[in-house]
Amino acid sequence: MSLALDPAAQDLLFREARTANTFTDEPVTDEQVQAIYDLVKYGPTSMNQSPLRVVLVRSPEARERLLQHMAEGNRAKTAAAPLVAILAADNEFHEELPQLFPHFPQAKDTVFGDRAVRESSALLNGALQAAYFIVGVRAAGLAAGPMTGFDHEGVRKEFLDDDHTPLMVVNIGRPGEGAFRPRAPRLTYDQVVTTV
Amino acid sequence: MSLALDPAAQDLLFREARTANTFTDEPVTDEQVQAIYDLVKYGPTSMNQSPLRVVLVRSPEARERLLQHMAEGNRAKTAAAPLVAILAADNEFHEELPQLFPHFPQAKDTVFGDRAVRESSALLNGALQAAYFIVGVRAAGLAAGPMTGFDHEGVRKEFLDDDHTPLMVVNIGRPGEGAFRPRAPRLTYDQVVTTV
Numbered sequence: 365m366s367l368a369l370d371p372a373a374q375d376l377l378f379r380e381a382r383t384a385n386t387f388t389d390e391p392v393t394d395e396q397v398q399a400i401y402d403l404v405k406y407g408p409t410s411m412n413q414s415p416l417r418v419v420l421v422r423s424p425e426a427r428e429r430l431l432q433h434m435a436e437g438n439r440a441k442t443a444a445a446p447l448v449a450i451l452a453a454d455n456e457f458h459e460e461l462p463q464l465f466p467h468f469p470q471a472k473d474t475v476f477g478d479r480a481v482r483e484s485s486a487l488l489n490g491a492l493q494a495a496y497f498i499v500g501v502r503a504a505g506l507a508a509g510p511m512t513g514f515d516h517e518g519v520r521k522e523f524l525d526d527d528h529t530p531l532m533v534v535n536i537g538r539p540g541e542g543a544f545r546p547r548a549p550r551l552t553y554d555q556v557v558t559t560v
Numbered sequence: 561m562s563l564a565l566d567p568a569a570q571d572l573l574f575r576e577a578r579t580a581n582t583f584t585d586e587p588v589t590d591e592q593v594q595a596i597y598d599l600v601k602y603g604p605t606s607m608n609q610s611p612l613r614v615v616l617v618r619s620p621e622a623r624e625r626l627l628q629h630m631a632e633g634n635r636a637k638t639a640a641a642p643l644v645a646i647l648a649a650d651n652e653f654h655e656e657l658p659q660l661f662p663h664f665p666q667a668k669d670t671v672f673g674d675r676a677v678r679e680s681s682a683l684l685n686g687a688l689q690a691a692y693f694i695v696g697v698r699a700a701g702l703a704a705g706p707m708t709g710f711d712h713e714g715v716r717k718e719f720l721d722d723d724h725t726p727l728m729v730v731n732i733g734r735p736g737e738g739a740f741r742p743r744a745p746r747l748t749y750d751q752v753v754t755t756v
Contacts, residue, residue: 367595368701373569378602378692398749399563405746406574408694410708412744418753426756460751464744488687488708488727495691496574498604505564512606512684523756531684548608548661550601553594555656557614560622560719 377502382544384507385441387537392447392506394420400500407496411471412464415457415486416493416531419450419523429522434533435513445509445535450519451497452528453490455483487529494531501536507543509535573698578740580703581637583733588643588702590616596696603692607667608660611653611682612689612727615646615719625718630729631709641705641731646715647693648724649686651679683725690727697732703739705731 367374375381397420409415421430427448434442442448458476462469476482494510501508511533519530563570571577593616605611617626623644630638638644654672658665672678690706697704707729715726 367599367699369569369572369599369699370566373565374599374699376565377695378599381602383604394755397753401749401753403563403565403570403574405752406577407691408579408704408706412746414747414752416752420753420755422755460747464747466744467741485708487683491684491687492691492694495603495688496695498688499573499692499695503563503565503570508604510604512681545663549659550608551610551656551660553597556601556610556612557593557597557616559590559616559618 376505377499381502382507382539382547384509384535384537384539384543385545386540386543387445387507387535388540390446390538392536396504396506397447400497400504403503404493404496404500407493409489409492410485411461411468411475413457413461413485413489414464414493415453415455415490416497417452417454417528418497419452421448421450421523430519430533433515433518433522434511438511438513441509441535442511442533446537447535449534449536450523451490451494451531451534452524453486453531454528455479455486456527457486458482483529487531490529490531498534501534506536507539511535572701573695577698578703578735578743580705580731580733580735580739581741582736582739583641583703583731584736586642586734588732592700592702593643596693596700599699600689600692600696603689605685605688606681607657607664607671609653609657609681609685610660610689611649611686612693613648613650613724614693615648617644617646626715626729629711629714629718630707634707634709637705637731638707638729642733643731645730645732646719647686647690647727647730648720649682649727650724651675651682652723653682654678679725683727686725686727694730697730702732703735707731
């Protein structure tokens with residue numbers, strides 16, 4: 365069974381794409397990040413709520429502050445990556461809903477009037493958008509190194525605020541020497557999919 | 561700034577792809593779902609934990625049971641879709657970790673020994689995989705209709721168990737007449753991305 369997506373694109377986004385642990389010195393420009401965002405912003409979220417927010421950690425001083433919150437095993441590669449992005453969910457995304465979901469603007473106060481409901485929805489939908497973002501980094505011909513191993517409260521306090529929940533930190537760049545570990549096995553179709 | 565991914569693939573996966581609300585009668589085969597899975601299984605998760613589980617709702621009797629738990633506005637399209645999939649996170653994913661992350665099998669009991677830690681990690685990583693799955697449905701030339709509007713506890717009890725958390729229900733098929741609402745606006749780059 366062949367897919368509609370051409371095999372080179374399948375390789376670029378999934379089959380050959382790998383989490384990178386080292387990077388070359390080639391910079392990642394704002395123009396590249398904008399091209400990635402302008403593609404993956406179209407990925408679907410519940411009621412188009414689009415809660416993902418991105419902090420690009422560009423200054424050496426900010427990078428230094430971030431490193432202090434990374435798990436030890438993630439520190440060296442986060443120090444060396446050409447660009448590091450903090451992906452976060454905006455728990456106050458409902459403020460933008462009248463713009464984003466114009467045919468049901470009341471959803472801002474009815475469906476999403478409660479903060480706990482928003483937090484839960486922002487987490488799920490922010491994670492969907494984080495995955496689209498990773499796919500977008502690969503679509504740009506770059507490698508992503510997504511990490512959840514960091515002090516989440518520390519990163520929140522240092523770079524965000526109480527209205528934002530950090531989801532992951534992503535190293536971005538061209539893979540360097542020894543960038544890839546051997547591919548780990550995946551679950552088989554029968555381990556994952558059942559039919560009723 | 562152009563991306564490495566060719567423009568036709570960008571359109572197929574993001575720019576032209578849309579959430580479908582109606583479908584043709586053309587069936588979606590198990591072979592298609594397997595081709596989708598065999599591509600998107602390579603998307604990255606934390607320690608390759610791969611918590612996504614998929615229930616294909618194929619029998620008319622199971623479809624009927626599912627409809628009772630869908631929000632009213634999602635019922636007609638879920639009744640009519642050629643295939644409906646329940647995407648769930650496996651909170652006991654750590655049982656498979658020694659297979660999935662062979663260079664650190666102890667993670668099963670050290671990092672993921674606590675159920676609350678597993679639930680939180682399975683939710684985030686299951687959502688990443690749900691997004692990869694949606695991209696995969698589009699890669700197969702099909703349209704996805706992902707929905708979070710349903711009674712999650714009801715679906716859990718009816719189709720899953722206490723170890724699994726439903727993430728979304730996805731209608732899958734070829735778009736039918738009037739399948740698409742007008743494209744809703746997206747946030748601008750400057751609304752989403754900041755630099756420090």
